[in-house]
Amino acid sequence: QKEVEQNSGPLSVPEGAIASLNCTYSDRGSQSFFWYRQYSGKSPELIMFIYSNGDKEDGRFTAQLNKASQYVSLLIRDSQPSDSATYLCAVIDSGGSNYKLTFGKGTLLTVNP
Amino acid sequence: DVKVTQSSRYLVKRTGEKVFLECVQDMDHENMFWYRQDPGLGLRLIYFSYDVKMKEKGDIPEGYSVSREKKERFSLILESASTNQTSMYLCASSFSRLVATDTQYFGPGTRLTVL
Numbered sequence: 001q002k003e004v005e006q007n008s009g010p011l012s013v014p015e016g017a018i019a020s021l022n023c024t025y026s027d028r029g030s031q032s033f034f035w036y037r038q039y040s041g042k043s044p045e046l047i048m049f050i051y052s053n054g055d056k057e058d059g060r061f062t063a064q065l066n067k068a069s070q071y072v073s074l075l076i077r078d079s080q081p082s083d084s085a086t087y088l089c090a091v092i093d094s095g096g097s098n099y100k101l102t103f104g105k106g107t108l109l110t111v112n113p
Numbered sequence: 114d115v116k117v118t119q120s121s122r123y124l125v126k127r128t129g130e131k132v133f134l135e136c137v138q139d140m141d142h143e144n145m146f147w148y149r150q151d152p153g154l155g156l157r158l159i160y161f162s163y164d165v166k167m168k169e170k171g172d173i174p175e176g177y178s179v180s181r182e183k184k185e186r187f188s189l190i191l192e193s194a195s196t197n198q199t200s201m202y203l204c205a206s207s208f209s210r211l212v213a214t215d216t217q218y219f220g221p222g223t224r225l226t227v228l
Contacts, residue, residue: 034216043203043219044156088156092215100171101217105155 002027004091006104014112019076021107023089026070033065033072034090034101037083044088047074079111116140117220119204125226132191134223136204144207145187146217147171147179149200156203162187194227201225 003026013019023033032051036044050056050063050072062075072091076083086106093100120135136145146161148171158171160179168179176198180188187206191198201224205217 043222045219046216049216090217100158100161102158103156105153 002030002091002093002102004089004102004104006087006089006107008105009108010110011107012110012112013079015079015081017079017111019079019083019109019111021074021076021087021089021109023072023074023104024070025072025089025091025102027091027093027102028067028070030070030091030093032092033063034092035061035063035074036088036090036103038086038088038106040085047087076109079109081111081113084109084111117204117206117218119202119220119223121223122221123224123226125228126191126194127228128195130191130194130227132194132225132227134189134191134202134204134225136187136189136206136220137185138187138206138218139185140206140208140218141184142206142218143184143209144215144217145181146205146207147177147187147189148203148205149173150203150222151200159189194225196227199225199227 005024034049035047038044050065056063060077064073088106089104090101117138147159148156150156162168162181178190203222204220207215207217
């Protein structure tokens with residue numbers, strides 16, 4: 001069973017700080033990695049994806065990927081109370097011809113004003 | 114913008130009833146997915162479809178079936194609902210199964226309660 005592990009949290013940071021969310025995965029052949037944000041009672045929405053080792057930046061968000069360590073992270077700079085949500089890490093399965101996502105259980109982030 | 118809609122936001126059914134959950138996407142996506150989400154268990158894939166009339170089992174298909182007669186519509190069927198199927202059900206769609214960076218877009222979800 002391919003696994004995606006996240007710290008469930010809650011992770012609490014003050015407004016304006018950097019929030020760091022981490023994810024590890026078991027399938028060494030995984031190719032692409034996604035971060036979704038899910039507000040309470042709502043469905044997941046995509047923040048960004050990454051497939052190359054290194055950093056990828058999009059506004060206040062930076063995804064970091066280290067395939068050798070099987071580790072992907074999401075940094076949120078200048079955290080805002082509106083960033084308070086559950087963050088889901090998802091990994092594309094490498095097996096078969098169809099690209100299915102395996103999700104982690106999510107990390108609950110709380111940004112305190 | 115991609116739009117994925119689900120037939121109901123909230124649904125209450127009785128044990129043993131046959132339940133249909135409908136999902137429609139308007140972006141001509143090949144792939145459609147059904148997940149359930151439960152506290153502490155995360156998102157789990159029930160079934161997915163990569164073409165009309167094609168389906169594949171996900172991680173937890175037991176007790177469910179699906180139908181995809183048209184490209185834009187994917188239905189989840191609970192043949193005989195049970196209380197352990199009380200959950201949030203999320204539909205998603207994505208453009209192509211052949212693209213490794215293919216993004217899944219989610220519908221608003223259906224919260225099903227089975228009494």
